[in-house]
Amino acid sequence: MVVSRNFVVIIGGPKSGKTVTARSIALQLEKEGWEVVPVVKPAQLDKYYDRERKQVFLLDDFVGTSTFDEELYNKVLKYRDLFSYSEKQNTKILFTCRKSVYFSAVPELQNLPSLQVIDLESFENRLDNDEKRKILHKHCDARSVTKENYESLSIENANIMFPFLCELFADNEKYQSIGERFFIKPFEGLCMEFDIMQDRNIVHYAALIMCMISNNCLSIGILLEEKTKVYIYNSVGLNQGTADRLLQDALEQMIGTYVIEIDDHFSFIHDSLFDILAYHYGRRVKYCPEIIRYLPSECLSNMVYIDSNQSVDEFSIPIPEDQFNCLAERLFVDIQNLKLYEVFMMKLLYYEPFFRAFIEMLNKESYDSLKEVFLSVQENATCEHPDHIDNELHNLLADLAFFVFEEEERYCIRVIAWVIYFCHFQLLEYIMDRVHDEEGSYQSVFGSEKREQTRLLVLCRYKKNVKITKLLLDHIDLNCINENLLTNNMLKIMPDAYRTLTPLTAACEVGNLAMVKLLVQSGLDINENERNTLFALSLALYYDHTEIVDFLSCNIRSQSTYVTIGQPIDEGFVQIITCKIEDRSSLTFTIEPRDRSSLSFTMEPRKLLRSYNTPIPVNGPFLSD
Template identity: 30%
Template sequence: MNEKENKVNLDKNIKWIIKNLTSVNPPINGFDYLPLPGETTPGSDLARIKWYRNILAHHDSNTMPTGDFNTAWRNVADAVSRLGGLSMNQECQDLKVKMLDQSNQEIMLEIKQSQEEMKELRQTMDIEHSALRENLRDLQDSHSTLQTEHSNVTEILKDPIPWNIREQINEELENWKEDDKTFIETNGTKCVLKCIKENGCVVVTASFGSGKSSLVRHVALQMQNEGYDILPVSNPKEIIKWYNPIKKILFVVDDFCGTYSLNPMKFENWKNLMEKIKTLVEKKPVKLIMSCRLQVYKDGQMESLSFFQACECNLLSADLCLLKTEKQSIAEFYLKTNASEISEFYDMFDCFPLLCQLYSKNSKLNIIDFFTNPFIVYKEEIDKLQTEGAHVKYCALALCVMFNNQLKEEWLTEHVDENIKTIIKNTYEACKVVEGTSRLVLRDELDSLIHTFIRKDGEVYRTIHDKLFDFLAFYFGSEMIYYLINNAKSQFISERFFFERKKKNDEFTIVVPENISKCI
């Protein structure tokens, strides 16, 4: 039993004795309160002694103010005198001034020492209690961390996507979010978002450079906010493989059946798995949003992909095309105060958003010339690289074309196989680069072209936009067609080179001259 409980029990015992074993009348306010000064009955004096006894017993210190001590001593001494007579009064007076003998001093010292020990013990207990609380918090944090890690591990085990692929997807989505900071909301964006909410599969079509990929990614990020797991994929097999029945998934596919023309292999893959994908989409948790260039989507063979024809959002249609006010907002965002200078050219090109973006990265160009005929401006810039002796810069752009817009940095800094060396050496020759020029110089020149012609995705150099690559491919296809045919990637050749122009509006089709086609 602790000290507090002892004191409470003592108070109860005193009250019980007074009430049951004596005939003492209680004071006016009862035994639990200090009686009034005028109350001098035996019951009042007993209550008075009890009151002061409790004050001293519950006192936290071994000292008290002199005034309080004198008042308490006088009231207790008077009460004892009234209850015990003159002899008790005299004893109280003597006790007040009595000198402490050796025994009493030792007792007081022991009391004082005990109080100090109690104080130290209390401090030690407080420190240990604080340490225990801190340890408890650490344990709780560790437990919470373990629960989170356990939950993450459980999710990873349930996830059909390998963890390393998942990390790559997360990095790609972070890049989307960064690019999305400059995205300008349009009426077309709102319509596409409404369509994907209401339908299982939506295909966004437009000509190149009109912003369909940016729009698709923006809409996908909006769906992520509504609980969808966003998964960029490049082929239909990944949709089948990564389907997860316990998750809401939005698969995102860019140029799903080819970039410049219908890709037969991609077309067959989508055709063969169309029914399986349709079944998954009809189960509701799965959605698809896809982009496709109009010249690919309008190919006659695409009609057999009926499921992917059900909901098309054509960004060039009257309902979804950019309004004049939207084009003005885009121009003002990228061109700032120069926007008013090109207001009459808003409708000249479908790729107006891209032109604004490209000009903002190379604003030294003449803005009127650029927006009336942007590729003549770029042609002049590239021609100047060659005529003014910047042969390595010129070669850097040519190599981007040779490697089909995927020029890896490691090919310029590390040991490479003979095939890569040969392509670089032949391109050096075509661009009049001095033989023996270090590949590191070539890398430095590529870095210098970043933000004007080139961007760097991880360790791969690419043009800042597909539209610009279309132009570069056409430019170098005209300037060094023999070198391209002999050195460029086979995919590039099959997609870009034709023995005759298919359509009058195929402005970037590379037609193989008759004298070379005979050699082939």
């Protein structure tokens, strides 16, 4: 398929060999004269694309690691022209994706043209016996495993996580003693190993739990705070008087088998061991609900599920309904500790039975407490920035700014920004009702300054949620819809670049037509031409959002007979085109993806009055009458 098609996604379960398969294909193509270009984020597809070369791009987990990541998907979608273009040119794109993530994303992925899917676990694509034996022998020979331990194994029915299991098998004599059962029922086998460890080597098990609780980064010198250790000891049945030295010795004994030592920290030797141990420990939540309070926030975000209809994988931890209150309390603590991405990315907040439990918990909090957590400005606080969240988006959420005469950046975090960005509509309505009941207005929710209201409105551009956008427009000062986020004492540098956006230009940049229409319906003057504005039509043209171009062209009011459009053609220059007002709707925009020097306008010659290149102003492209 990869030979005949240029845009392919490889799917499979955890550790099924998706990345290895993609790299093997790429290496084979490299022998045939292709340039292999591994990338870690969608924007690098654009950065490294060269239409003069035969290139194959590799991108792992292209729409999320454990769950569907809409923000990451939107970034991929920005380059859909390249995907279509790749079918006609010397460009191949290989994506990998966990199967459960792919199936949850199927409705959205229909927007990607020419996408072909290879399922590694399908009957026609799964490894045959000869391939399995070659993989197993390669790992065992590299570790000098005794041949009698693996040559006669029956592995015909070994399909789950096979490449990864070969690596574990070759590294661990215990797994070799289990034999073929380790491959046939690996998840069960690894859980059984932890069962045995919990019974016979409880110090070792507790040490691994500590490594997991510390989110896979356990300090060698200082294990965990005392109350956490007390809870872990109680939950696994370890004597409270156990010395830290014994736990450190246990971890050192497991180096190379379960953990590795990096600098002054212990971490699991592989992410799958972290997942399996979290599942093994977390499945006890039914009998030991306090576990919910101690599982890492990332585990709760990626592994917990409560809806029986939810697509899950082997590592998921079910939470019974009678533990909803405990889980709701834990999430509130995480919000207080600014684990904001982990909490608000959780799908369980959209699940009605759990959401009711969450609201019941919030009802018990005083108004002052609620306001402090969700609405107060936390200056110079820090919120962890996940790798998959774009820098510009994170800076906008955390309200990062660089000020004149200040040496460092300043964060002004308000939790309500995450509520709005992740489209928790019911939670936003609840907070608004509590505030209005206490204060008689919504000012504390959206801020008293136009700049803050503008920031929250700009956040609406990403998810394209009409309900959230309309709710904000119904309750903010509509004068803010013509504003950007700059103030006179802010430095105009790249990390602050998003501050030049107005709500309209922000929506045009990402192609949010619904938001553009709502802004215009709310009274937005789309003829505003302030110096610090990245103007809307120019951006819509640049990103090829033709529906927005058509809408704006039909709604721009002008007192001139001409319109001038500034269109970026590279990092330093903008192409200026002037045409008659009545002809502007006839403008069509042609782009050869990934080569911005080839950007051009196509129109009838008689309609083109003037076209030339000029340096781009400090704050970007422009539109003027």
